[in-house]
Amino acid sequence: MTTPPSPSRIDTSQAHPARVYDWLLGGKDNYPVDEAVGEKLPPEVRIGALQNRAFMNRAVAYLASAGVDQFLDIGTGIPTEPNLHQIVQGIAPSAKIVYTDHDPIVLRHAEALLVSSPEGRTDYVQADVRDPGAILDHARTVLDFDRPIALSLIALMHFVADEHDPYGIVATLASALPSGSHLVLSHAASDIFPEIAEQATEQYARSGMTLALRSRKEVARFLEGMELVEPGLVTAPEWFRGEPAPEPEPSGMYAVVAQVS
Template sequence: MTAGSPQPRIDTSRPHPARVYDWLLGGKDNYPVDQQVGERLPPEARDAARQNRQFMRRAAAWLAGTGMDQFLDIGTGIPTQPNLHQIVQGTVPAARIVYTDNDPIVLRHAEALLVSRAEGATDYVQADVREPDTILGHARKFLDFERPIALSLIALMHFIPDDQDPYGIVRSLVDALPSGSYLVLSHAASDLYPELAEMVTAEYAKGGIELGFRTRAGVGRFFDGLDLVDPGLVTAPEWYRDTAVPEAEGSGIYAGVARVR
């Protein structure tokens, strides 16, 4: 684990997306400022958090089933079992996983909760997705960039508005990956339930968190130049492969997995 020294201070005066997400999932690693944002959100926000986690689990399990043994997970969030490495290493015990998040509270939990199986390895770096060179520089010390890597961006890029170059960020990360790698991405929709999206955006803004929900076409741009895996870009509950069909339900989350050429 890369913990850094000294450990960054946790700012409990401002809400943080990772801690709000933890609250939405029913976790306890959050503070009153995070709870206040969560409590103002509509009930559908909890459904979206759950759907994101379930999509991550299905996608990670499928990739592990194909033999994928290297993962770069950015926007890890506060560990909630089963974590990505537990899913992957259940199939590929020797898999290596690099976790990344910009919230110091995640760092505090990483050493205890993101522990690899003996055959494999996990690492953690505190960094922001807006710093792709920093993330890649660290990941290169731990992962073999001559072999395929699965890049996981779960419920992250809708926290990067257009004026912060979200597409350029993802392109920088994807361009560093060798052929045969994968991009796994989920993203809040602006066009599936527009009124709900506006409400969620407004409530996060009250906590100083800017959102950039996008249309299906806007989310699809993150996959430009890649080969989408069936069933393509769909809502989170609709994405599955080689598993039981998930229960049909409404969702304001787009999700997709694509192969790097």
């Protein structure tokens, strides 16, 4: 287990996406300013957050069962059980996981993320996805870049505006991964429920946060040159492997697992 660095000061006067997401999931690690944003969002946004979390659980369990035992999770968010390492190490006890987030409140809870199985390892770095080089530099101190790695970008890239080159960020991260690696991606949609998407975007903007929702075609651009794992790019409740999928419920969240090299 790695000891995390000292947390930076947490600004409780400004809402933050990680804390709003925690509120949407029913968590307690948020502040009134975050709750105020969450309460003004359409109820479908909370449903989408829960669907997104369930997709993450299924996707990483699938990859761990398929033999992937190294995970780089960027945009980790506030710990919510089961955490990614708990799912993965429950299947592959020797798995290694590197968590990354830039919100100081996530760092404050990093000890919960660092409780690894005895055979495996978890690590945490405070970093911004907009600086992929720094993330990769740290990941190389923990993960073996000569073996497959799963890159997890769960409900993250819709907080990266086009001006920050989201496609270039994902391409940089994916191109650094060894052969046989995978991308696990979920992204809020702009084109499934357009009115709800517009309301959510406006609410985040009023609270000083960027929400860059994208269409299915725009999300597919993240996957160029990759081989999609069945069932491909679908909504979060539609993504199932190795078991009959239930009747899908409406969702404004796209989800996909793809082999990147």
